[in-house]
Amino acid sequence: MKASAEIDDILQRGAGGGRITSEEALLLYTDAPFHALGEAADAVRRRRYPDGIVTYLIDRNINYTNVCVTACKFCAFYRAPKHAEGWTHPTEEILRRCGEAVALGATQVMLQGGHHPDYGVEYYEELFSAVKAAYPQLAIHSIGPSEILHMAKVSGVSIEDAIVRIKAAGLDSIAGAGAEMLPDRPRKAIAPLKESGARWLDVMEAAHRLGIQSTATMMMGTGETNAERIEHLAMIRDVQDRTGGFRAFIPWTYQPENNHLKGRTQASTVEYLRLIAVARIFFHNVAHLQASWLTTGKEAGQLSLHMGVDDLGSIMLEENVISSAGARHRSNLHELIWMIRSAGRIPAQRDTLYRHLAVHRTPEEDPRDDRVVSHFSSIALPGGGAGTRIELPLVDSK
Template sequence: MAGPGRLRASSGPASTLGAVTGSREIDNILQRGADGGRITPEEALLLYTEAPFHALGEAADAVRRRRYPDNIVTYLIDRNINYTNVCVTACKFCAFYRAPKHGEGWTHPTEEILRRCGEAVELGATQVMLQGGHHPDYGVEYYEELFSSVKAAYPQLVIHSIGPSEILHMAKVSGVSLDEAIRRIKVAGLDSIAGAGAEMLPDRPRKAIAPLKESGQRWLEVMELAHRQGIESTATMMMGTGETNAERIEHLRMIRDVQDRTGGFRSFIPWTYQPENNHLKGRTQATTLEYLRLIAVARLFFETVPHLQASWLTTGKEAGQLALHMGVDDLGSIMLEENVISSAGARHRSNLQDLIWMIRSAGRIPAQRDTLYRHLAVHRTPDEDPRDDRVVSHFSSIALPGGGVGKSLPLVEAK
């Protein structure tokens, strides 16, 4: 495991920002952040609320250029596979889950999950994200069987899956410690933990939208335990459910504190709440400008988190491409399948050519990566761009009936 200060030192010369904001305090903070220096949560909040947009973006992009002077922006091919939609947690923002014994609840057999893994491999996927609800009967044993079955059938696939909430739930169901649960699922084949379930980590907004879920501090404790066992992870954030600006920055601080101790977060992925088919009903949402400002502040604040990923799935491809000018170095995945956020109304769709075009037309060099951000193929010129019309994302406005069992890709055709 890399040490907590692995990215603090600048990998290139100091930046000189061209923008002048009219505020010496803000100019100094932007310059320090652009040069790889640490900014405080109070300074981050000041930047988020008051820094001019273009100056903020320039400083964040200076961080990207210093860290990644090769000008490469990465993408991934993977598939999100849901093993069940049965869940006892009942988060107010979730449109995917069904309560136990609900008529629309379902659980896929291992054979169906393996079939979907095989389709993903055929289309060039290098990773699967296995996600599901907090099923009342699923303990550590269930996940041991699931992960070991996938690894036995497709050893080339990286299992970047579940999140701290599922780990807490499985440990409780099986009556074992968190350390034991993490150790056992790692042995079974779990390679990396997804940032799922972070939503908002500060207590007030978390209790408002997910009162039955573990606290944000507990979520981070699970991540820290996993990092110390050698399992890295990603970190996420859901914007737009009524949290304050200060609470958004507090979310970043909580993540950075753990990163300082473990160095185990590979990337940060903020996304925006989707308003359909859930109990919040879109009463509060984050604007595109709020999202882009948060992206830029995150790049300046997380001097020890290597990568920053844009969420075109929730913000749209236009905002996703704009984020490439706000410090982002990764556009995430084609996502051959995704039903959870789509259940709440995320209808943005992409394909391999679209994602590469978004990167190249932003003046960057596209590269396919693996889970660890190693470059699998760098497309330095358009002649080197891969062309495979089969590699398209899902298009789903509600979760598929019965979880789409037996249905081949693409799961739902665009109308």
């Protein structure tokens, strides 16, 4: 009874907007009744967004290279330098894909790739400036702290210098890429060559100070403990207390195919939904919570809308990294809007900064573009998306 009363107290305090501790968050995650946990998280959402709007985005994730020196055990996408299957796209190909995205209504592009041994700050300056010159209407929400650390090392400049230069070249926002698990033990187990979680957050904090906002992510299901999952949240919240620079938190689940971990550990749907709910209660200082239907499936994505989520992510016109590891969940614009509306919410297309571009208050206001389909997976799913196989011009990755 004491434990039950304690859980009720934490849920009521969190639902009312109060700050809960890491220890309390762990207790909720492991012991709170599922429905009570979801109700408390949804109360937080309703207080923040009383209009009942759930947002979505149209974007494209374009990978410029799969060559990488980091060799993360969970990654099925990368190839080592000089590997026969390594590739790099020329700028012309990246711009062509940006043009396709704009034609389909995309407002954002994510340019991401491996840690190529030759790519310093200069490469990213040229890439971002080329995209901005050709498509100034596209927000570049791209790369992550790991890429920033790598490019700074290659170019022999400070982290701050690298951030200032790529911002000047056109970078609008930093993705939460590379967070995986931030606590030391699980991070070293799955990505021993990557920077520490604390260092990842240092780069984010530096970017926030220099005027670039970002998102924060979490990959769950690679053998981390419940306590380590909550520690991950706490590490992000500590930085958010100081900077306020994280717009959204986006947890997703590890995909088991074609990588060294081979699916020995995975997170269940219930574990994911509980984490989503706890995150909404715990992150009193992070505005938005996004569900990852791409990794959990559309059913779990829709359920998450009752667990505190206010954003259903994107119709991602291209995605290769997670698809390479087995994510096969695909959708289209009509279906994504239906998922939101049938959950009793109002769908709205947003931009990178979560500004509403179009609110679909009635089905008659829904967009009707059958071309907006997730996703052209040019590597993992040849011929995906619109059903047209895309032959990709590649350059020597060296």
